[in-house]
Amino acid sequence: MRRVTLTQFLIEQQRAGRISADLRLLIEVVARAVKAISVNVSKGALAGVLGEAGTDNVQGEAQKKLDVIANEILLQANEWGGHLAAMASEEVEEVHHIPFDYPKGGYLLLFDPLDGSSNIDVNISVGTIFSVLRNPPGSGEPSEQSFLQPGHQQVAAGYALYGPSTQFILTVGKGVHGFTLDREMGSFVYTHPYMSIPADTSEYAINASNIRHWEAPVRRYVEELQQGKEGPRERDFNMRWVASMVADVHRILTRGGVFMYPLDEKCRKQGGKLRLMYEANPMAMIVEQAGGAASTGRERILDLQPHKLHQRVPVVLGSLNEVERVVAYHREP
Numbered sequence: 001m002r003r004v005t006l007t008q009f010l011i012e013q014q015r016a017g018r019i020s021a022d023l024r025l026l027i028e029v030v031a032r033a034v035k036a037i038s039v040n041v042s043k044g045a046l047a048g049v050l051g052e053a054g055t056d057n058v059q060g061e062a063q064k065k066l067d068v069i070a071n072e073i074l075l076q077a078n079e080w081g082g083h084l085a086a087m088a089s090e091e092v093e094e095v096h097h098i099p100f101d102y103p104k105g106g107y108l109l110l111f112d113p114l115d116g117s118s119n120i121d122v123n124i125s126v127g128t129i130f131s132v133l134r135n136p137p138g139s140g141e142p143s144e145q146s147f148l149q150p151g152h153q154q155v156a157a158g159y160a161l162y163g164p165s166t167q168f169i170l171t172v173g174k175g176v177h178g179f180t181l182d183r184e185m186g187s188f189v190y191t192h193p194y195m196s197i198p199a200d201t202s203e204y205a206i207n208a209s210n211i212r213h214w215e216a217p218v219r220r221y222v223e224e225l226q227q228g229k230e231g232p233r234e235r236d237f238n239m240r241w242v243a244s245m246v247a248d249v250h251r252i253l254t255r256g257g258v259f260m261y262p263l264d265e266k267c268r269k270q271g272g273k274l275r276l277m278y279e280a281n282p283m284a285m286i287v288e289q290a291g292g293a294a295s296t297g298r299e300r301i302l303d304l305q306p307h308k309l310h311q312r313v314p315v316v317l318g319s320l321n322e323v324e325r326v327v328a329y330h331r332e333p
C-alpha cells in the first residue's frame with residue numbers, strides 16, 4: 001500500500017491551490033514541534049518531566065513542567081522560519097513577537113501547548129491544539145487586536161493527541177485529515193482521510209460533578225439522557241469524560257458524541273472554562289469541517305467576535321442533532 005506522509009499531503013494541498021507555500025511550511029513546523037513534544041511526553045518520569053514547574057500561567061493556574069517544555073518547543077520551532085507575524089500561547093500573557101533578526105511572514109499562530117495538564121502526572125492522554133489566522137494586511141507589527149478575529153477566519157486548525165499512538169489532526173478548510181506518527185520513520189502517515197462525525201449519537205461527555213452549578217437547559221438535557229429508555233429520549237446513553245479536551249474531541253471525531261463544558265456558576269464570572277482562541281475556535285473549525293456543530297449553547301462558536309486573547313467561553317460541540325437539541329433547549333423560556 002502506498003504510504004502518504006504529511007509532507008506529501010501538504011505538497012499536494014499546495015499544488016491544488018488550497019494552501020500557500022508559507023502555510024505549508026507553518027504546518028510542517030508545527031508537526032515537527034509536535035514530534036518533539038511527543039518524545040518528551042512519552043519519556044515521562046524517565047526524563048524527569050513530570051510534576052509542577054513551580055510557576056503560574058496567565059490564568060493563575062499552576063504550570064506543569066511539560067506545559068512549559070511544550071510551550072518552549074512550539075515558540076522556538078516557529079520563530080525563525082519566516083512564515084509568522086507573531087504567536088499567542090495559552091501559557092503566555094502577551095503576544096509573542098518574532099525576534100527582530102528573523103524574517104516575518106503573514107500568519108498568526110495560536111496554541112494551547114499541552115491541553116489536559118491535569119492528566120500529565122497520571123499518564124493519561126494529553127494534546128496540543130493550534131489555530132492559524134492571517135495577520136490583517138497593513139496592520140504592521142501584530143498586537144493583541146490583530147489576533148481578535150472570529151473563528152470563521154481561521155485558515156487552518158488542528159491538534160495532536162499524545163495517546164497510545166501520537167496522532168495529528170488537521171483541517172485547512174477542506175475536510176478533516178488524520179495522520180499517525182510512525183516512530184521508527186519519524187514521519188506522520190496519512191491514516192484517516194476525511195474524518196466525519198455522525199449526526200446522531202448515544203454518547204455524551206461532560207464533567208457531571210458540576211451538575212449543581214449548571215444552567216437549567218443543560219441540566220434538563222443531561223437529565224433526559226440519564227433517564228435512558230425510560231425517559232423522553234427512549235434509548236440509553238453512555239457517558240465518557242477524559243478531562244483532556246483533545247482526547248474527548250478525538251473520540252467524537254472517531255465515533256460521534258457530544259462534548260460539553262457549559263456555562264456554570266463556578267466559571268460564570270470568567271465566561272466559561274475553555275479558552276476561545278486556543279481551544280474552542282480550533283476545535284469548532286475541526287468539528288464543523290467533519291460535519292458536526294459547535295456552539296456556546298446560544299451562538300455558533302465560529303461567529304463569536306473575540307474581545308481578548310485569553311477569553312473563555314462555554315462549549316457544546318459534536319454530533320449535529322444533539323448540539324442542535326442543546327441549543328434549542330437554551331432558546332426555550
Ligand code: AHM
Nearest residue numbers: 114115116117118207243244245246
Ligand atoms: P488545560 O488547558 O489547563 O489543560 O485545561 C483544559 C482542560 C480540557 O482539556 C478539559 O476538557 C477540561 O479542562 C477538564 O476540566 P475539568 O478538570 O473541570 O473536568
Ligand code: MG
Nearest residue numbers: 112114115116
Ligand atoms: Mg487546554
